[in-house]
Amino acid sequence: TQLLEQSPQFLSIQEGENLTVYCNSSSVFSSLQWYRQEPGEGPVLLVTVVTGGEVKKLKRLTFQFGDARKDSSLHITAAQPGDTGLYLCAGDQGAQKLVFGQGTRLTINP
Amino acid sequence: SAVISQKPSRDICQRGTSLTIQCQVDSQVTMMFWYRQQPGQSLTLIATANQGSEATYESGFVIDKFPISRPNLTFSTLTVSNMSPEDSSIYLCSAMGLSYYEQYFGPGTRLTVT
Numbered sequence: 080t081q082l083l084e085q086s087p088q089f090l091s092i093q094e095g096e097n098l099t100v101y102c103n104s105s106s107v108f109s110s111l112q113w114y115r116q117e118p119g120e121g122p123v124l125l126v127t128v129v130t131g132g133e134v135k136k137l138k139r140l141t142f143q144f145g146d147a148r149k150d151s152s153l154h155i156t157a158a159q160p161g162d163t164g165l166y167l168c169a170g171d172q173g174a175q176k177l178v179f180g181q182g183t184r185l186t187i188n189p
Numbered sequence: 190s191a192v193i194s195q196k197p198s199r200d201i202c203q204r205g206t207s208l209t210i211q212c213q214v215d216s217q218v219t220m221m222f223w224y225r226q227q228p229g230q231s232l233t234l235i236a237t238a239n240q241g242s243e244a245t246y247e248s249g250f251v252i253d254k255f256p257i258s259r260p261n262l263t264f265s266t267l268t269v270s271n272m273s274p275e276d277s278s279i280y281l282c283s284a285m286g287l288s289y290y291e292q293y294f295g296p297g298t299r300l301t302v303t
Binding site: 112121123124169178179180 | 193220222230231232233234237247281283285288289290291292293294295296297299
């Protein structure tokens with residue numbers, strides 16, 4: 080099974096600050112997905128990156144897939160309290176069988 | 190996107206018993222999966238639910254413990270058999286959307302074994 084290391088595991092910052100979450104592996108993935116999960120709910124897909132070097136933006140969130148398709152990052156600009164949640168990266172091992180990182184529990188303080 | 194519902198949403202069960210979790214998708218999907226999420230932790234894939242054939246299990250998960258059915262393209266069940274407290278977890282089903290690169294999750298079933 081391929082492994083994904085996600086960091087940091089916990090992050091607490093003030094509203095308005097910027098942050099970056101990292102997802103790293105020694106393995107190559109055919110695609111990588113980012114999810115956000117609220118308490119009591121299932122993960123909600125934010126974005127999928129497929130091509131090495133690909134950058135996708137979702138409002139204040141910027142996602143990047145590494146050139147070698149082994150790593151990815153999520154950057155949030157001007158964080159808001161509504162961004163609070165558990166962020167998960169997941170790599171496709173093939174046939175959409177996902178391996179998840181440990182998750183980053185993000186808290187944005189007003 | 191696919192909308193996925195699960196029943197029950199939560200349950201408290203005694204050790205040694207079994208619980209069957211249902212997963213219903215609002216549209217026909219090709220791939221369905223079952224995951225486990227232990228408290229405060231990430232998700233681990235249990236198996237791929239195959240329509241019309243036996244499920245494909247990941248390392249560490251066996252059919253006798255987690256039998257899975259998938260009678261059609263919109264429905265699947267996962268049974269947690271002969272439960273022990275170590276089975277206390279959130280069980281989630283997911284389905285692949287119209288795009289190969291989109292996977293949608295149900296809200297999960299929170300299971301507590303006493």
